Amino acid sequence: MLHVLLIVFLISLFYMSIANRMTTYVNVLAMQGILLFFIAFIELKHINTVNLILILLETIIFKSVAVPVFLRYVLKRNHITREAEPYLPNFVSLIITTVIVVTTILLSNTMEESYLDKMYFVVALSTLFTGLYFIATRRKIITHVMGYLIIENGVFVLSLAVGNEMPMLVNLGIMLDIFASVLILGVFLNKIGDVFKDIDVNQLTNLKDY
């Protein structure tokens, strides 16, 4: 069951890499939050109940409700066009995501005597690199933020893998999630929307060296 959920998580990345519309991205992020909820629920058996409730609440309320709702609000308020406008065609995106996944699988095979379920490692690292790839190839600031949220989800998967032995690290991961998301989404995405009317990274090129 755990592996099924993790693989669905991985598939959601492929879907995201060929998606065209901004709302699809938001929906996939919300779905990833729900998947993380179930993964955490199944995986974290040896953790005390209060901590588990905290983690589950974070995934379900923060990741799959609050953040998507806020992203929709930002999309609406700033009249962001519905197209994602990637620099590269979707087909290339799909190939690159595949290459990333295959590379992480190969990398996971080189790690000897592992205490970790390799599935976690593959899913987490591919999510991380796909998120970075998203940041590098999308034109809008809000898609950069979504790329960052994908990275956060990948980190969360990885922290669940060690969650039974070191629950402290899962809590730190949650702290990172909330802190960075609030800082990035709340304060600056709003402000940037006010100052720059159409939020596109091409407008953020005034700090130059010459």
Added chain:
Amino acid sequence: MIVVLYLIVSILIGTTLFFNRGKAVNYTLIWVFIALQCAFTVYTCMNYNKTDSTYFTFDSLGIIMLLTATIISIPAVIHSHIYIEESEEKTPRSRATYFGAMVLLITAVSAAYLANHIAVVWIFTEITTLSASALIYHHRNKLALEGTWKYVFICAISITFVFIGILFLSLSFAKGGSDDLSYKNLLAHSSLLNLSWLRLAFLFIFTGFTAKLGLFPMFTAGVDAKDKAPGPAAALLSSIVMCMGFVGIFRFYIVVANTPLLHWASLVIGIAAFLSLFIAAVYMIKVKNIKRMMAYSSVEHMGLVMLGIAAGGIGYYAAILHIVLHSFVKSSLFFQYNQIYRIYKNKNIYQLGNYFKYNNTGAIVVLLAFISVTAMPPSGMFVSEFLIFRSLFESNQLVLLLVVLLLLTLIIWAFAKNIFKILFIPAVNFDESKVPVVSPWRSLSQFILIGGAAYLGLNPPLIFVDLIKDSILLLPH
């Protein structure tokens, strides 16, 4: 308990500053904080090598960095006071936010120096991102927003990287049998660390901390931030925050150096350091904005520091000496920058010039700081740079040494070209009639900092040498 007390009181002062917009209250509180910071520093020195509140140890590296931070924070507050009072767009709100963020930044950085647990360092690194972004956004215009956004975004990604590194570290330590990731415990059980996980952990932690250290690959965030932050805040960003990035990498490097991965880790650091030097050289030649030029010079110096670490031997000693001296000199250059800006109202090198005519004392500071930053002989940084070159020579990296020297020549040429233009060549279309008179006393702190750097470099007090030697004791020689 004392560290927790210090943190609580500082955070209280910070939040009170944030919410209380009264001028007298603001300035009283900031000086109360500086008094607290000094008292705390003295306390840590008196309790050398003791552990406080489980997660903080007053070890030699922490004490060196904390002393540096405290010394720099005093002039930083003085110059911030001048800066805020003379700024045209001052509002009670921006002043309160500025000082609140500054208190939070200095506190977080000090705590990160002393933390003995990698996760605690990570938490305080997060807090510095928050407080630094408030400082960078001080002017609240489009460009400041752009700089802040880039800083926040890149720092958020790099903090995530450090966290991933910590997760890999915990996997690497799975055999260790305990969940205690403090440096001491890791060192004691370094033979139990799984090397392939440790490799990944080091890559991620190193990459993450480079955003704070100002090294390749994440250096861009720091350059934009120093460009847009007010002068005194930029001085803090280019000194004490960089030291924090250094502490983050160095403490973990000690752990890695005690495993068979020593040479591999040195190679990684060496490549990043060399690329930083190369990038700094390329940009220094092109750059026309004096503040960005100073920021790229910081990238260059961090490259040198990490080259010292990568070379090993005497390089470890030289690296710590160099980063301390660089903090003093670069912060004084950024303090001086505000006086330059007051006269010319511009930071483009074409619009600056003939500085000796308008502000004699300030021009001498710029000249002395230039001599120090380019590590010309009478300055203290000459000694540390020379030791770094020696360590490269002793580790038989002759080709690297030659290329580094070549790059440094380019950097010195570019730096000198711009600084001498500012000092001696008249500016185009500059209206001389409205030049404000700047009191020479405002340059006093810069003289003290540059003089202190020369003293520490040329004739280091025995206790300072002992502290540095003690902090590199755990590295293989």
